[in-house]
Amino acid sequence: MSQEPLKLGKRESKLRVDPKWADVCLTCGTCAGGCPVTGVDGFDPRKAVRMAALGLDDELINSRWPWICTLCGRCERACPMGVEIVAMTRTARGLRERDKVPGPIHKGAMMSMQRGNNLGIPKDDFVQLLAEVGHEEMDECCPGFYVPVDKVGARVITTINSKEPFGEPEDMRFWWKIYYAAKESWTVSSTEWEGVTWGLFSGDDETMKEQARRVLDNARRLKAEVLLLPE
Amino acid sequence: MNVFELMMEYIKEGRVKIDREKFAGKLTTVHDPCNYGRKSEKTFGHGYYDEIRWIVDQICDTWVDTYSSRENNFCCGAGGGAWAMPYVNERLYYGRKKAEQIKQSGAELVIAPCHNCRDQIMKGLTKEYDLPIETMYLWELLAESLIIEPWSEEEVAKAEAEAAAQWEALGVVLEDEEEEEEE
Numbered sequence: 001m002s003q004e005p006l007k008l009g010k011r012e013s014k015l016r017v018d019p020k021w022a023d024v025c026l027t028c029g030t031c032a033g034g035c036p037v038t039g040v041d042g043f044d045p046r047k048a049v050r051m052a053a054l055g056l057d058d059e060l061i062n063s064r065w066p067w068i069c070t071l072c073g074r075c076e077r078a079c080p081m082g083v084e085i086v087a088m089t090r091t092a093r094g095l096r097e098r099d100k101v102p103g104p105i106h107k108g109a110m111m112s113m114q115r116g117n118n119l120g121i122p123k124d125d126f127v128q129l130l131a132e133v134g135h136e137e138m139d140e141c142c143p144g145f146y147v148p149v150d151k152v153g154a155r156v157i158t159t160i161n162s163k164e165p166f167g168e169p170e171d172m173r174f175w176w177k178i179y180y181a182a183k184e185s186w187t188v189s190s191t192e193w194e195g196v197t198w199g200l201f202s203g204d205d206e207t208m209k210e211q212a213r214r215v216l217d218n219a220r221r222l223k224a225e226v227l228l229l230p231e
Numbered sequence: 232m233n234v235f236e237l238m239m240e241y242i243k244e245g246r247v248k249i250d251r252e253k254f255a256g257k258l259t260t261v262h263d264p265c266n267y268g269r270k271s272e273k274t275f276g277h278g279y280y281d282e283i284r285w286i287v288d289q290i291c292d293t294w295v296d297t298y299s300s301r302e303n304n305f306c307c308g309a310g311g312g313a314w315a316m317p318y319v320n321e322r323l324y325y326g327r328k329k330a331e332q333i334k335q336s337g338a339e340l341v342i343a344p345c346h347n348c349r350d351q352i353m354k355g356l357t358k359e360y361d362l363p364i365e366t367m368y369l370w371e372l373l374a375e376s377l378i379i380e381p382w383s384e385e386e387v388a389k390a391e392a393e394a395a396a397q398w399e400a401l402g403v404v405l406e407d408e409e410e411e412e413e414e
Contacts, residue, residue: 034303036305036306036308036324036326037321040321064318067312067313067318068313068318068321069311070265070306070308070309070311070325071310072265072305072306072310073270073273074265077269077302078303102318103312103315104315105312105316124402127401128403131398132405132406141379142379142381143381143382144381144386144388144389145390146390146391146394148397156237161346163346171368174371174373174375175370175374178238178241178370178373178374180379180382181241181246181248181377181380182241182246184246196346198312201312202312226232228232228233228234228237229233229234230234230370231266231345
């Protein structure tokens with residue numbers, strides 16, 4: 001244990017938490033009372049706020065708490081003092097060393113940056129799958145249906161959750177049936193079609209921005225009026 | 232645009248027709264995803280609570296809310312990337328609140344307008360808490376209740392020509408076409 005006294009201050013705080021939070025938070029425990037994971041690892045939202053206000057940044061960042069918490073915001077909604085618990089917790093996630101981010105979230109975000117989607121599905125496989133599922137699974141209900149890829153001037157462009165082409169391709173049919181029934185002019189991009197932004201969860205703002213830029217670039221390139229994010 | 236706005240546009244403008252018999256008498260409840268509710272309210276100044284219910288109301292004649300819901304709804308337990316994280320026991324423990332709510336509602340069908348929530352409720356909570364329910368995406372509910380009128384012959388012919396040109400340009404060969412070529 002370090003014997004140095006902790007310096008408190010907004011500038012010193014890695015979590016960008018002003019020590020005044022120690023007074024703003026009334027320690028009423030409403031947040032903790034409404035959180036379904038209060039008590040896991042001995043943590044709860046109130047305790048996390050106290051830790052941040054008292055400069056225990058590293059202890060919070062290196063704990064499992066920011067990842068056990070789902071950032072659902074029920075605590076913050078109920079807080080009578082408007083303490084920004086969700087942003088603080090997400091900041092703690094972003095401060096975790098990148099190779100120590102639990103699960104595939106950071107790796108997926110990096111995969112998306114390199115290959116256009118979180119699961120690394122190549123363009124040829126993706127397009128082939130759209131053609132096949134659109135042909136085989138839709139024939140019966142929807143004669144004439146096909147998935148318009150890179151169609152310039154379509155009204156609606158949609159992103160796709162990579163888990164669907166990866167593992168549940170038949171689930172893509174739900175929206176396809178709706179488009180068919182509505183006779184919508186729609187399209188999907190053959191590249192950078194990912195609709196899931198794992199940077200949001202890993203606390204990585206730069207990756208989030210890049211992902212959003214790609215989605216917007218596709219919409220502009222194909223001159224779509226409506227961008228649908230079916231997440 | 233988000234999923235609610237586009238579905239509502241199709242329904243309001245009469246671009247899709249709904250068969251209300253499809254889910255008649257089936258007790259249904261809705262799950263408010265944190266991202267469309269509290270997060271959206273905080274970030275964009277509007278939480279999508281009414282929209283979910285309006286769409287379900289167009290399709291289902293018997294549905295109830297859970298308690299508590301809307302801005303005080305319980306997270307399914309898989310939000311914030313937790314579905315993909317290694318803390319499985321914690322994720323299922325988290326979801327017990329949602330599972331209790333669903334049980335108390337008596338619903339047979341749970342509508343989830345979010346991929347994460349659907350997966351957690353359908354593949355996580357249903358088994359763990361022995362819930363007697365079916366779980367559907369909101370757009371799945373709409374897709375399954377549609378009265379789909381097939382396109383006219385001209386429309387089909389036009390689409391088939393477009394499709395053929397598109398797949399050729401993208402270098403895609405469909406299987407039954409391969410068979411035809413072999414014949």
